[in-house]
Amino acid sequence: MDVAGQQEDCLLPLQGFLSPLQNPRGSQGPGVWGRFPLASGRSWRAGAGLCARSAAAEVGGDLGVPRVTGRALSALPRSRTSHRRPASPAQPRRSHGQVQGSSAPVDVLGCSAGLFPGRISGWLSKPLKETATSVGPHQNVRGELLSEMKAENIKSFLRSFTALPHLAGTEQNLLLAKKIQTQWKEFGLDSADLVHYDVLLSYPNMTNANYISVMDEHGIEIFKTSYLEPPPEGYENVTNIVPPYNAFSPQGVPEGELVYVNYARTEDFFKLEREMNISCTGKIVIARYGKIFRGNKVKNAMLAGAIGIILYSDPADYSAPGVQPYPKGWNLPGTTAQRGNVLNLNGAGDPLTPGYPAKEYTFRLDVEDGVGIPQIPVHPIGYNDAEVLLRYLGGAAPPDASWKGSLDVDYNIGPGFTGHGSFRKVKMHVHNINKITRIYDVIGTIRGSVEPDRYVILGGHRDAWVFGGIDPTSGAAGLQEVVQSFGKLMSRGWRPRRTIIFASWDAEEFGLLGSTEWAEENVKTLQERGVAYINADSSIEGNYTLRVDCTPLLFQLVYKLTKEISSPDDGFESKSLYESWLEKDPSPENKTLPRISKLGSGSDFEAYFQRLGIASGRARYTKNRKTDTYSSYPMYHTIYETFELVEKFYDPTFSKQLAVAQLRGALVYELADSQIIPFNVQDYAKALQNYATSIYNLAKKHDQELRDHGVSFDALFSAVRNFSEAASDFHRRLAGVDLNNPTAVRIVNDQLMLLERAFIDPLGLPGRPFYRHIIFAPSSHNKYAGESFPGIFDAMFDIENKADPRSAWAEVKKQISIATFTIQAAAGTLKELL
C-alpha cells in the first residue's frame, strides 16, 4: 500500500531513525554486499567466489579425515568384494575372533576406546542376556562400535566441515558432498554415491539487496535495515556468505502501516482479531521469531490479510540472562538475523514436483502453482533494526506481559506509528530469486549379510545456511564418525544382518528437499523394505541433557541403549546417559522414565515417518527446559554458528556430541543386526491409550455439543483396546518364535517392520496429502511440534467458532472414524493370519 505524499509532516521524524545507508550498532550496509558472489548463471556454483585453495582442500590433499589410531585405513579390505554368504540360520553366529576376511587379531575389548576409558561402561561388564531380541555375541559388537567412536574425531570432522559455507545448491556444498563420499569409501562402505535432484531453491538477488525501510510522507527512505552481519573473527575473508533472508519469500515491495503480532501464532491473531478488534488486512506485520515454525507465522499473516511480514529475533527469545553476545558469549548479537525458509510444504518436498522425485524427466508445476510458497514478502531482521521499527508503534498497548519482549520499547500493537511519525510507512524490499538448482545427496551402504533387502537408515543433512557449526554439522560430524566406526567393524569382517544406509542430505534448509526427494525416488523399495530411520541433524541445541523424539516402537530400545552409554554430564561421571537424562528430564506422565516426545517435523525424518510410516527417531542434546526460556539456541541460522561457538561454549570436550553419535550409531546397529527387530509394540498400545485419553479430554470441554451431535469416542477406545490385546498376543507369540526357523523369524520381523506402515492412510490428512500418518503429524499450527490424532485435533480446533456446527462436528465424527479404522487395521497386522 503506497500512501506516501498524502500529507506533509516532515519535521521531527521518528526520533532515533537513521539516515539511509547508515545502520545502528555497527552492522554492515550494502558496501559489504558486493562480497557475496552470487554466480550469474543457474546458481552460485563455481565462479570467482570459490578460491583454488578451498577447492583443493575440499577434494584432495588434507581431507580432514581424523587420524585413525591403531589401524591404518589402507589396511581395510574392500568389502564390496568380500560379501559373506549368510551363515546357516540354525548355527550360532560366529564368535568375534572367527570372523572371515579379517587377518588381524580382533580387539574384543576395544583397546582404542582411550578417550573415555572409564566411562564407556555397561556393555563391557554386563553379562550376555539371551532373549528373543539378542542372540550371540551381538552386544560385544555393539560395545566395539561404541568404543570406536571418539570425541576427538568428531571435533576434527566438525572443524573440517565448517571451514567454509555450504549452502545448498552451491559448488562448495557439492565439494563437501564429494569429500564425504570419498571418506565413506575410504571407511569401507560397500557403496557411496552422489544422487542429484533439480529442485526449486530461493536465493537473494545479488544485484538488488533485500531490506526494510521506513518511508516518510514524501516517499523518502528515512531508515533502512542492514543487509549483512559483521563476520565473526577469523572469517573476515570468507566469501560466499549468504545474507540473512527468508527463502521462498516472493518478490515484492509492499508498503503500509506496521502491526506487531507477537509470535504470529494462531492464538496471537485470535487475540488481535477477536479480543482487540485489530485487523491486519492490508498491513505489514512484524512478528518475533520463536515458539513455532516461521512458515506457520507467514501462513497466519497471510490468512489475516497482511501484505508482508517482518520476522525478528527478540532478545527475550534469543538471549540467556547473564550471557554475553557472541563472540564473548553465546547470546545473539543485535546485528544478526535468523535465516530460514518460509514454505508451508506439508511434506511435499520440492515445491514444483509434489509426490515425485525432481529428476530430469519429472513434470514441474509453474512456480505460481508451487506447493507452500507464500504469497506475501517475508524478511528477517536483527533486534537492533527491529527496535527502531517497534519503538514508535502506536495503537493499542500489548494485551499482557506475554506480548512483551525485552527490547526497550512498549510493544504497542499499532497499526502504524504514533505521534509525529503517524504518516510514515514501512516498506519491504524483497527481491529473492527462485531457481531450479541441482542438489546432491550422498548415499552410502553396508549390504546386509542375511537380509540385504531390509534397510536401516541413518540420515542427516549437510547443507548449512552459512558455516553450520551447530546446524547441521554437529550432527554431520557425528554421522561421519559413526560411518567410520562401522567401517572399522567391517574391516574386521563384520557385516550387519540387514542393510545400513547412510545419507548426507542436501537442501534440508530449503524444506527437507534432499531427504524428501530421495524418499520419493525410492518410495517403493522404502515402503517394502524400510525397517527404521534415525535422524542425524544437529546433535546439540543445548548442553544440558538428552532429548529424544521417536515412535513408541523405539522407547524400550532407547532406554536400553542409553543405559549402555556413559553420561557426558558434569556430576554424572560414573553414571549412564540414561541416569543423567532421567534425573534431568523425567517424563511428565511417569517420573520413573525419562521424557520422550512425539515426532513433529522440521528435519529430514519427516518423509520417512510422516509420509511413509517408517519407524523413526531422533536424539540430540538440549537445553534445560525448566530454566532456559530462550527459543532454540540463540545463534541458530546466523553467521555465528561456527566451530568456535561449539568448541568454546557448547561442548568443549565434544563428549555430548559423542554421546549423541553413540546413541544414534547404537540404534542403527541394534536395528540392523538384531535377529528380531527390537521394537516394542506394547508401548505403542500404551501411547495410543494416552493419546486417545488426551483427545477425549479435549473433546469433553464440549460435552453438550458431543451429545447434541452424537459424537462418541467409544469406538476409538474400543479399537485401542483391541490393539492392546493384539500387541500382547503378538509379544507372547514373539517370545515363542523358533529362532532357528528363518521363515518364522522373517514373518514376525515383517510384522514389526510394517506396524508403523499400518498407521499410514494413502488419502492423507485433510488438506495435507503428504502427511499420511493417522497417529502423528506435525501440528497444523507449528510444524516443529508433533500432534497426536492430528485429524481429530484439527477438526476440533476452534470448533466453537466454526460457521456450520453441524458440518464441523460431522468432520470430527469422520476423523474419529478414520482413526478408529486405522488402529483397528493396525491391530489386524499383528495377527498371525487374518
Added chain:
Amino acid sequence: MDVAGQQEDCLLPLQGFLSPLQNPRGSQGPGVWGRFPLASGRSWRAGAGLCARSAAAEVGGDLGVPRVTGRALSALPRSRTSHRRPASPAQPRRSHGQVQGSSAPVDVLGCSAGLFPGRISGWLSKPLKETATSVGPHQNVRGELLSEMKAENIKSFLRSFTALPHLAGTEQNLLLAKKIQTQWKEFGLDSADLVHYDVLLSYPNMTNANYISVMDEHGIEIFKTSYLEPPPEGYENVTNIVPPYNAFSPQGVPEGELVYVNYARTEDFFKLEREMNISCTGKIVIARYGKIFRGNKVKNAMLAGAIGIILYSDPADYSAPGVQPYPKGWNLPGTTAQRGNVLNLNGAGDPLTPGYPAKEYTFRLDVEDGVGIPQIPVHPIGYNDAEVLLRYLGGAAPPDASWKGSLDVDYNIGPGFTGHGSFRKVKMHVHNINKITRIYDVIGTIRGSVEPDRYVILGGHRDAWVFGGIDPTSGAAGLQEVVQSFGKLMSRGWRPRRTIIFASWDAEEFGLLGSTEWAEENVKTLQERGVAYINADSSIEGNYTLRVDCTPLLFQLVYKLTKEISSPDDGFESKSLYESWLEKDPSPENKTLPRISKLGSGSDFEAYFQRLGIASGRARYTKNRKTDTYSSYPMYHTIYETFELVEKFYDPTFSKQLAVAQLRGALVYELADSQIIPFNVQDYAKALQNYATSIYNLAKKHDQELRDHGVSFDALFSAVRNFSEAASDFHRRLAGVDLNNPTAVRIVNDQLMLLERAFIDPLGLPGRPFYRHIIFAPSSHNKYAGESFPGIFDAMFDIENKADPRSAWAEVKKQISIATFTIQAAAGTLKELL
C-alpha cells in the same frame, strides 16, 4: 420438463400406442407387481415372502452338497487342529505317499477322476521338470486337485444355488451365505466366517412401481411400460423377484421430449452434439444397452444435460440370428429388461464410506454426497416397450447404419415424436429407495504351512439379480467345487505353502460392494501379504472358447496350466484347453499365443488389482468374438437366467464350467504352493513396451502439437528399457537362487509379490482416487474395458477439442512423467539392494 397442454392435437395418437395398463406381447402389468413382497422395514429380509420350505432347504436338511465319491466327508480330519510344522526347508518336499495325517493310502493316479478319464492328461504323463518354480511332487498334487473336480458336482451346486433369488441384502442371500459357510466347514477349511458390512443399496419402491409413460397433450398417460417379466416355466410361484430397475437411480418423474442416443457412448454424444448439432439438454434420452458399462451411459447423458435416461436391450445387441427367444432358445424375449446398477463409483465401494469399510463405527456421507450416484432418473425396459417409444421418433434420421438396431423402426434421433404425436412427451416414473443394508461375505481359509502370512485369494460373488443362473452362480458353483476339492486334498494331510482365502462376495451387483469393503477392512494386511487374487464370477458368458484377462505376471502360468487341462470343446476331444483356445482365439499381436486381455473392471477383482496392486486374473468361457455380434449373453441380468438356461443351452455337460473351475483352482494351487511364486516379470516388460508403443502411436497423430508443446515420450521408453533390463537381471538371479535358503527364497518371493504393488500410486489417477494402478485402469469411457497408461490416455483423449491447449498438453506431460517414474520405481524393486 412439462409442456403438456401447450397445443391441442388429440386425434390419432401415435399409432400402436396402447392404453394404460395394457402391454404388448404379453408382458405383465402392475397386477403382478403385488407378488414382489418388499418387506416394509429396513430391507426385504424375513417376512412372508420367504416360505418355511425354502428356509429349511437353505440351512439344513438337504444342503445341496454333491455326493462325494470314494471318501466320506465325515472322515475328513479337522484341519484346524492339525497344522503341520513346516518341513525343514533344506529337505526335499515329502513325496505324495508320505504325507502326514492321512491314514488312507493315497490315490496318486486320481482314480476318482471318472468324469473325463481320457481327457485330464498332461500332468499325469509329463515328466517332472525341476525348475526354480516347481519342485518336488508339486505337479502330482495339482493333478490330484484337478481330477477331484467334477462337472456333475458343479451342476449340483448350480441347481441348488439357483433355486431361489439371492438379491443382496435379502434374507435369502444371507441364508445362502450360511449354507456356503456350512459347506466350507464340512469340506474341511480351517475357518469359514461371515463378515458383514452395512452398505447403501437401492431397491424399487414396493408400493410405487417404476415405469415409463407417454403423456398426451392433456397430461393423460396413453402408454405405460410393463413392470414385470413373465416368470419362466417352473418358477411361477417363486416370490421375492425384484422387477427390472436400475439400482441407485434417484427418484424422479421427469417429463420431456425423447432423444435416441444410440449406445450413449462418448462418441455417440460427440456425433449428436458436434456433427448433428442436436442438444440433449432438458431431454429424456433413450439408449440401447451394450458396448459399454451402463453407468458410463448415464454419466454421459448427465454430462449432455439430459433430465432422464431410458435403457433398453435392442434385439440387434441381445439376439443371435436363427435363435429363438427363451424358453425355446437363448435369445432375449421382448418382455424382459436388463437390471443393473448405474453408479460411477470408480472403485470407491460403498458410496457412503469411500476408502473405509462400512462398519458400525464408520462415518457415512449423506446420500446426496454419496460417491457416483447419478443425478438423473434411469430405468430399463424391454424391446417390446422400447419399440413403442422409438417408433414415432421424429427429428433427424440416424447418421449411419451403426445407429440402427433391429427393431422395425427408423431409429430417428428426435427430439420428440413426429407428426400428430409431436406434442406428446415421455415421462419417467422412478421411485427407487436407497437403504443402508447389511450384506454378508463368506470368508474361508486354508492356513499356509510355511508362509501363513502370504495370501492367495479366490473370490466370486454370490448375490444375483434374480436366480443368477449364469451371473454369478455358474462361477459360485465352480468355486464351491474348487473349495470341496481343496478340502479333499487337506483330508489327506496336504496343506499349501501359503494361505488360501476363499471368498463368496455379497452385493457385487450393487457396485462390487462386498469385495471392496472387505478389501478396505483388510487393506493393511492385503497390501503386506497379498500374493494374488483370482476372480470367480460367472464361468460362462458363452460356450465357444476360453477368455482370460490378467496381469502380465500371470501369462506364462495361464499358458502352462491351460496346457494341463483338457479342452471341453467339441472337436478337441484329445486336446488341451490351450490348444482349442489358441486355435479359436489367437492373440492379435502374436498368433502363436492365445489372446489374453487387460483387466478392466465390472467384477470383484477391481479393488484388489486397480486399488491395491495385487496381481489378479479372471477366466471364463465366452462367445465367438468374430461371429457372435450380440453384446454379452442375451439373458444377462433378467429373470430368465436360470439353471435351465445353462443346462439346456450353454453347457449341458457342465464341461466348460468344469474347465473354467479347474483353471481357477489350478491357478490358486500354483500360486499358493509353488516354492517360488510363478510370476513372469519379463512378460510385464514386454507388455509395458507394447503399451508404450500404443500410446505413442496415438500421440503421434498430433505430431505438430507434440513438438509445439515439447511433449516427449523418450523418458517413458527409457524407463521401459530400464524395467526390461531389471526384469532380465531379476530372472537371472531367480534362476540361481539357493532354494535351500529360506530367507533367500522369501526375498525373491517378496519382490515377485510386490512388483504389481509398485505400479500403485497412492495419489490415484486424476479424478479417480481409488483407481491407483498407473499401468491399467478401467476405461473412463467404459468401466468394463481395461485401458493401459490410463493417465496419459485420458489426458490425450479429445485433446484437439480442449479449451486450453497449453494446459491440456501440460497434463499430458505430467502423466507421461508419472508413468515414467512409476515404471522406473517398479524396476528399482527388482534390484537386490537399492
